[in-house]
Amino acid sequence: MILNLTDLPAKMNNHTITAKDVAKLAGVSQSSVSRVYFEGAKVSEKTRLKVIAAAEELGYKPNEFARSLITNRTKIIGLVMKGVQNPFYPQVLKQFTTFFKAHGYSVLFVHTNNEEIQKEDIENLINYKVAGVIITDATMSLKVAESFQESKIPLVFFNRKLYTDNFFSVCCNNLNAGRKIAEFLISKGAKDMIYIAGNTDTSTNQDRQKGFFEVLASHNIPYQKFSSDYTYEGGYNTALQIMEDNVMPNAFFVGNDIMALGVIDALRKNSVTIPTTTRVVGFDNIDMAGWPAYELTTWEQPIVEMVEQTVNYLLAEIHDYTGEAKALELDGRLIDRQTT
Amino acid sequence: MILNLTDLPAKMNNHTITAKDVAKLAGVSQSSVSRVYFEGAKVSEKTRLKVIAAAEELGYKPNEFARSLITNRTKIIGLVMKGVQNPFYPQVLKQFTTFFKAHGYSVLFVHTNNEEIQKEDIENLINYKVAGVIITDATMSLKVAESFQESKIPLVFFNRKLYTDNFFSVCCNNLNAGRKIAEFLISKGAKDMIYIAGNTDTSTNQDRQKGFFEVLASHNIPYQKFSSDYTYEGGYNTALQIMEDNVMPNAFFVGNDIMALGVIDALRKNSVTIPTTTRVVGFDNIDMAGWPAYELTTWEQPIVEMVEQTVNYLLAEIHDYTGEAKALELDGRLIDRQTT
Numbered sequence: 001m002i003l004n005l006t007d008l009p010a011k012m013n014n015h016t017i018t019a020k021d022v023a024k025l026a027g028v029s030q031s032s033v034s035r036v037y038f039e040g041a042k043v044s045e046k047t048r049l050k051v052i053a054a055a056e057e058l059g060y061k062p063n064e065f066a067r068s069l070i071t072n073r074t075k076i077i078g079l080v081m082k083g084v085q086n087p088f089y090p091q092v093l094k095q096f097t098t099f100f101k102a103h104g105y106s107v108l109f110v111h112t113n114n115e116e117i118q119k120e121d122i123e124n125l126i127n128y129k130v131a132g133v134i135i136t137d138a139t140m141s142l143k144v145a146e147s148f149q150e151s152k153i154p155l156v157f158f159n160r161k162l163y164t165d166n167f168f169s170v171c172c173n174n175l176n177a178g179r180k181i182a183e184f185l186i187s188k189g190a191k192d193m194i195y196i197a198g199n200t201d202t203s204t205n206q207d208r209q210k211g212f213f214e215v216l217a218s219h220n221i222p223y224q225k226f227s228s229d230y231t232y233e234g235g236y237n238t239a240l241q242i243m244e245d246n247v248m249p250n251a252f253f254v255g256n257d258i259m260a261l262g263v264i265d266a267l268r269k270n271s272v273t274i275p276t277t278t279r280v281v282g283f284d285n286i287d288m289a290g291w292p293a294y295e296l297t298t299w300e301q302p303i304v305e306m307v308e309q310t311v312n313y314l315l316a317e318i319h320d321y322t323g324e325a326k327a328l329e330l331d332g333r334l335i336d337r338q339t340t
Numbered sequence: 341m342i343l344n345l346t347d348l349p350a351k352m353n354n355h356t357i358t359a360k361d362v363a364k365l366a367g368v369s370q371s372s373v374s375r376v377y378f379e380g381a382k383v384s385e386k387t388r389l390k391v392i393a394a395a396e397e398l399g400y401k402p403n404e405f406a407r408s409l410i411t412n413r414t415k416i417i418g419l420v421m422k423g424v425q426n427p428f429y430p431q432v433l434k435q436f437t438t439f440f441k442a443h444g445y446s447v448l449f450v451h452t453n454n455e456e457i458q459k460e461d462i463e464n465l466i467n468y469k470v471a472g473v474i475i476t477d478a479t480m481s482l483k484v485a486e487s488f489q490e491s492k493i494p495l496v497f498f499n500r501k502l503y504t505d506n507f508f509s510v511c512c513n514n515l516n517a518g519r520k521i522a523e524f525l526i527s528k529g530a531k532d533m534i535y536i537a538g539n540t541d542t543s544t545n546q547d548r549q550k551g552f553f554e555v556l557a558s559h560n561i562p563y564q565k566f567s568s569d570y571t572y573e574g575g576y577n578t579a580l581q582i583m584e585d586n587v588m589p590n591a592f593f594v595g596n597d598i599m600a601l602g603v604i605d606a607l608r609k610n611s612v613t614i615p616t617t618t619r620v621v622g623f624d625n626i627d628m629a630g631w632p633a634y635e636l637t638t639w640e641q642p643i644v645e646m647v648e649q650t651v652n653y654l655l656a657e658i659h660d661y662t663g664e665a666k667a668l669e670l671d672g673r674l675i676d677r678q679t680t
Contacts, residue, residue: 084433085427090424090425093424093449097449098451098453101451109419109446110437124446128446268633288628291572
């Protein structure tokens with residue numbers, strides 16, 4: 001192929017190279033250029049070679065949107081998240097972005113202000129023809145989840161288990177972790193305990209509580225439950241309330257770390273010594289749990305493994321959609337620090 | 341128009357409605373359907389009416405990718421971020437997502453592991469034909485930034501000022517804030533001070549330091565500088581080093597809050613009392629700065645206003661590209677708590 005430099009204005013001016021530039025240089029139609037880049041499209045070998053030579057010369061790359069019109073999918077994963085104030089979630093976001101990038105996928109970040117993911121967010125994800133969707137700490141109606149299934153868009157509930165068998169979810173084994181934490185506190189000599197609950201309608205809260213109370217009941221250990229909301233302020237205010245009511249247990253199991261830090265600060269404000277007067281265990285193992293100001297004993301969620309399993313499932317489903325439903329639960333481990 | 345129910349399999353089965361379905365029902369070609377939805381495309385009034393009636397009947401919405409092929413832009417904003425471990429940035433991400441959503445734009449989250457944004461990230465953003473790009477705590481070569489300008493993709497440096505007049509940046513007025521913090525600590529009676537620097541090549545660090553030292557010098561207050569890295573661990577280790585060297589100043593100005601929390605924890609570990617023996621001031625006003633465990637005096641960055649100005653600029657540039665370059669600096673204010 002003979003190249004004529006006057007045919008190269010786009011490259012020389014550093015403009016974006018389009019299919020039009022390639023078609024012009026190759027001496028073929030624009031639609032021939034498109035056909036070369038999409039799997040299964042019919043195009044003669046002669047045309048293909050002309051187009052590829054021109055494209056290489058110009059540095060042309062077909063764009064994702066053009067490709068998506070044919071495949072009907074982009075290489076974008078929608079990630080829905082609510083509580084960025086809880087450091088657990090930015091950590092999850094970072095891990096997902098890193099893993100997906102290694103596979104050529106990008107993350108469209110959807111922040112929900114409300115507990116339930118909103119209609120316009122769903123429409124947006126479908127509109128952008130995302131390859132997959134991950135729902136973290138937001139809730140979603142069954143009807144909406146089914147609409148993704150009908151569109152064959154793979155969906156994972158991350159850190160939330162569903163009480164239906166129709167979806168894929170990836171969690172820490174919260175039930176078992178709750179049991180282990182109860183056994184650990186009993187082994188430390190705690191004679192009565194308080195569970196400070198996170199948002200009561202979440203599976204994480206329900207399972208942690210269930211496992212914890214199950215073991216306490218079997219050991220005849222008295223316990224109480226106080227409801228809170230998985231935030232620092234929630235933990236702080238709930239602990240102040242408990243002290244006003246004048247009930248100080250031997251140990252607290254607090255539904256997540258960020259609440260547990262609030263509990264510790266409230267106890268200290270009232271000069272309650274930890275772990276001599278009472279003990280505190282959190283859940284998640286966020287960075288701050290290891291800070292010297294807190295040294296919080298907690299349950300480490302296996303974030304990297306949870307993210308890896310989610311990514312593997314989504315990539316497999318994107319490649320060959322089966323609609324497989326499974327509740328995957330991974331172990332994690334107790335991190336024994338200074339608050340017990 | 342007479343509707344025949346047998347023409348409606350897509351809607352009845354809840355499949356995604358495509359231009360093909362609309363074309364079939366309207367009795368026109370698929371390309372006629374496309375032309376109806378893209379500004380400036382030629383189509384007869386008769387065809388237009390047929391298509392719109394069929395589209396309304398089926399609930400068809402043209403997708404963003406098809407639209408982007410014509411406009412050559414999506415309604416996606418690329419947001420590049422490195423330090424999600426610093427709670428300042430998840431807060432920024434949340435604000436941007438909320439503001440952009442109100443204007444129908446989505447956020448593609450790009451996480452850079454390295455200080456400098458990587459080549460594949462840039463290619464990805466251009467490939468997805470983003471409407472605009474926001475660079476937060478990552479750095480970018482001048483050449484890369486210029487490539488966005490050449491593609492007429494508006495670009496904002498957020499929380500980073502550039503030492504060139506060619507780009508739009510939005511920052512807190514760090515120079516002035518550094519001055520005010522120096523004046524404040526002098527007014528509290530501090531006789532000698534230490535500045536703990538964040539990453540030395542960032543404008544935030546350079547400006548805060550410059551303003552701080554300028555005022556101290558003019559008051560003949562002795563000062564020293566120790567280099568760190570804008571992380572909790574960095575602040576903690578730097579403070580331990582300072583105590584080993586046996587230099588305890590009257591006051592510390594620490595480059596950001598997350599480092600300052602590390603400094604406080606290290607001082608307490610060595611039983612240095614705050615604010616009686618020494619004082620600590622941070623920068624950002626992250627949530628944790630207000631927690632009872634720290635009660636850190638700090639400079640509040642006006643995040644909401646900074647985000648709002650960034651969004652306004654980008655939307656204006658997306659609508660009508662001017663390539664306007666400006667270094668916007670917003671004030672913020674001192675939050676006086678218990679560490680001074």
